[in-house]
Amino acid sequence: MRFEDVELGDELPERHPDVSLERVRTFVRAGHHDFPRFTDHEVAKREGLPGAVVPGIMSQALLSAMIHDWAPGSRIRSLDTVFRTPMIVGTKPTCRAAVTDVDDDARTVELDITMTTEDGVTSVLGTAVVELD
């Protein structure tokens, strides 16, 4: 994906990332971010959560992966997220993004990024600035 190929309003292909317990365990161990609230539903419930939650940094990683799937080799200059509702481990989220601004001089685009739960509730929203060749 080159800068010239992108227009305001373009929508990135949707992604349905794997947030199974096994996948989350792999992520938190690799990231040295291994806390039971991410990998144990009962512990998470005792902490007042609805179940084990996908770590925020994993949600950001999945959104970043969606961007790089769309534009391999692009550089994510910023990723700014707001966490609104916990994403529960073992559910089926949807990641979406759309181009909302284009900077011809910097050859960057701004994206709206969202991760929604399977019943359509927004779990994570934000923006990313991406530099393209």
Added chain:
Amino acid sequence: MILDLHTHSIRSDDGRAKVENYCQWIRKKEIPLDGFVLTEHRQFDDDSDYRGLEDRYQLLILKASEVETDYGHVLVFGVNDDLRQEFDFARIDNPIGEVLEAAKRCGAVAAPCHPGRPNVGLFAHYERKPEVEGIELIEVFNGGSRPGEDDWSVREADARGWAGFGGSDSHIVSRIGFCATEFDDDIRDMDGLLTALRSKRFVPRTFR
């Protein structure tokens, strides 16, 4: 005339949308909006001047507020200096009765938004506190609602004789226009919006 009555820009702490990007998006995506109202959280934005954007994109851009009360969030249209002396917009626990009364006294219109939402919606508070007097309209369609929340709002509004309007509650550009309000009359400024809201000559719309 169709207006999105509930939007946030980067002036709100959790808003990530620049106002010009809203305008560009509306035109590029041919969203059937004639304008929108910026309802920033816990404040009124005195500083921003959007007249240039209004002219460039042929959109009406008005400013209002979303304040927080002991019965959830409330949109306030027609904020003026008198109203801002009546209660603290930055507080998260303003007594709703005081907000509704102050708005009426100062010529503004106040309406609970996303009333079906847990914690920050009006109806959640009815489960453990007395019902509120003085409500005349509520937001029945909200772009961020969970399944069932808007249906509940419509049922309650019908049962109580309240008028219902719609707003996207957008915090990012691509969510603007998910819900809106279609007015019978042409609206050119905040006074026109206040008149239209009081007349109840409008219907909520959803474009999701």
